[in-house]
Amino acid sequence: MSEIPDATPAFPKLTRPMSGRVVAGVAQGAADQLRLDPVVLRLAFVLLTVLDGLGIVAYAALWMFTPREPSERVDRGRDWGQVAAYSLVAFVLAAIGLLSGAAAGGVATWPIAIGGIGSLILWQQADPASRQRWMNSTVGQVRQTWVRAGVGLLLVVVGAIGFLVAQDQLAQASTGLMFTAVVVGGIGLIAAPWLASLWKELQRERTERIRQEERAEVAAHVHDSVLHTLTLIQRNANDPREVTRLARSQERELRNWLYQPKQDADATLAAAVRRVAAEEEDAHGVPIEIVCVGDCELDESLSALLHAARQAMVNAAKYSESPVVSVYLEIEPDEVTLFVRDRGKGFTLDDVPEDRMGIRQSIIGRMERNGGSARVKTAPGEGTEIMLTMKRTP
């Protein structure tokens, strides 16, 4: 048990895997942790069961205290062939033991086994992950951990006392033990209610503080944005266009705050497209609806795509006379596609004079210079859709 390979700094928490288990997955879980073949442990359990039935006790204890491995797979059930095999081994061993009279392991093996199980349970608790969870988790989990630690401690103590009894040393140690027990017990009795109330108080204070911080954040946000906008709307009450614009921009901002992941507006493409669309929506007073599928980091060629997209949005909002502009961004593993679509008046591409910069230079030219492509689909009265495609650099 002392040989833990250095390769793994924190050993995994002991769990019972549900796949490949024979009875409850205890042996397999322990074997995973100890990096042994589960067969060795299974045989050890069988052997201990034959000697005085210890194995079964140990198994039951570990079964109780070891959580199931979290798994979303379907429970495949146990391997009944293996169950039969191990039962057979146990049966044969028991028969041999009975016949030869060697099964009497003696009382002395009990304490050692109990102590062993206790240490196992304690040890199992002691991985960093569980400690972390214990530090910042719900009360229910804390309680569960405490119960487990308590039972483990109790088992170790019982094991130690049992060992002393078996060695006939208890008489000498008992005076000291008794003294310690009485003192610790007394202090515990005195301090327990106080500690309990302190703990409760701490918990209460923590929840209260979190709640207050949240409230303060919400209040600050509402004040900075919503109240401010409402004031502006009242002031501009006679300008319906401005009121719509204010309401729309406030709505978008509130939505972002409520539903969008908090992210740096310039770190990812989806966030950047949302920001650009918001700016153009504000500037031109036409709602721009955005749907994004997937996301990725923003790099140089995607920045070019972003600029082209902005130009397309400006064109749609400014010239198309469409009540709404739709933007759809899809990020696939090897390619990014962005569509800007309006249901406005459309135009004939050939009629656009050569010197007009918007579409030819800022959209098509920019995309092609950066290794992408742009396609314009439009006809008078049919609206316009601009599709921008850019290969992703790995």
Next chain:
Amino acid sequence: MKTVRVLIVDDHRLFRSGVRAELGPSIQVVGEAEDVETAVRTIAELEPDVVLLDVHMPGGGGQEVLRRVLGAGSQVRFLALSVSDAAEDVIGVIRGGARGYVTKTINGTELTDAVNRVAEGDAVFSPRLAGFVLDAFASTEAPPIDPELDSLTTREREVLRLIARGYAYKEIAKELFISVKTVETHVSSVLRKLQLSNRHELSRWATARRLV
């Protein structure tokens, strides 16, 4: 075309009267309800063709209404109508049994259209819902458990993409050289997958969206 009988379930009175005024002549609003309890009772009483269902309401919200009404074996069709853009709300009501999801910014004509479509048993996807579905079905490396239910066909993907790009069904049909009926079939099939697929990615995806 026969008139469609509609019940409006929403906790904002102003919004209910707004919708009532906006819906076209092909639709008859037979009643209104303002919370889960009245909604469940009124649906049983009036048996409307379509229920316009708000997602956020006192007493458990739209999902609770869906659970209780559809759980009791009712055949009423629901169209979810909400201001929320949260993925878990959108996916939640669809998984709960709604035949479609549109946001409250939708205009009267589009809403009338959507109600008629739901009344005929078709599905209604807003661009955003289409985006969510594409995202949810794409965001997986794990092989699907049930290939029929857990993945979209190429055609379904194409249709969803066009919806996400802001195309109406008629425009999609024209773009893909198929009939509007075929577009409706594809969307209904996506809806079925969305409702029946057991893929935990779907719910995990929606929850992950909420947590960030």
